[in-house]
């Protein structure tokens with residue numbers, strides 16, 4: 001029986017590398033159930049959902065961020081996740097004034113992760129404007145950095161406070177081509193390079209954002225990022241939904257990663273990326289829980305492939321046989337996600353109940369395939385951290 005390198009059987013348990021979610025906005029866990037009825041606009045899409053998300057963002061305090069994030073991380077860990085990349089952008093007071101302790105909101109998220117026993121990479125987001133020629137307004141003022149140097153100093157503050165913690169990483173995340181003036185991109189890339197930081201960015205989540213980028217710069221988003229020097233092995237393009245094939249090639253040539261967030265992208269009506277182009281270009285893949293609309297790492301993992309089946313009207317869209325499709329999907333949802341946010345390994349194992357009803361009638365040879373395509377968090381007994389992690 002070939003189980004592959006990913007799966008160990010131990011009595012009634014099966015052990016696999018723990019899940020890692022490379023893209024999370026923990027505070028959005030506070031929105032669960034709140035944006036599933038028709039809104040006032042007549043049509044509902046990403047942009048109307050964003051209004052509901054902004055209302056929540058305006059209400060947050062450091063205490064509330066801590067409380068919501070603890071729920072989010074507790075649920076993630078119970079589902080088998082040991083690592084989270086937190087794309088954190090609610091920095092300032094509701095009117096945009098920084099707190100006396102400028103990084104207090106980021107500290108609240110880090111504290112929540114440590115309290116719940118998950119490793120965290122705090123991806124300090126840089127945000128400036130509402131769009132080309134549009135200042136930040138409303139809730140965006142909480143996100144908005146008036147001055148790039150102040151924002152970069154916040155990253156340095158977080159590095160100084162947490163650099164020695166084996167369970168914490170710090171990265172930098174220019175929010176999107178919409179929120180970042182083109183002139184800020186190269187200095188952010190240089191800063192990330194100087195500190196060897198994970199560099200994450202929302203890329204091409206919505207067609208309107210791509211069109212606005214072309215109108216402002218004459219370039220598609222990934223073309224712009226390539227020119228500014230952002231692309232490289234530490235670059236993670238979050239979503240990568242509406243790319244041209246040439247943009248996938250730019251990511252692949254740079255050794256960059258694409259973070260796919262299937263449950264959120266479905267929920268928001270974002271669309272599904274052209275996975276065939278990403279795979280052909282050799283772009284590495286990982287997964288993210290993003291909006292926490294549901295907490296199911298199995299669903300994120302298989303969502304990469306199942307979305308591609310819906311998009312292409314085909315089955316088994318990746319025909320490589322070694323490693324198997326299931327092995328590659330598990331790797332994307334565990335080790336690749338952890339690496340994408342700055343950790344060297346998955347941080348431990350997820351313990352699967354081999355005797356769970358969802359796995360009944362499944363033989364050992366097909367166990368991993370069944371886990372990836374047919375199981376869910378109810379088969380998870382727990383997680384076992386390993387190595388130098390102090391997450392318990």
Ligand SMILES: [Zn+2]
Nearest residue numbers: 025087202290
């Ligand atoms: Zn996001």
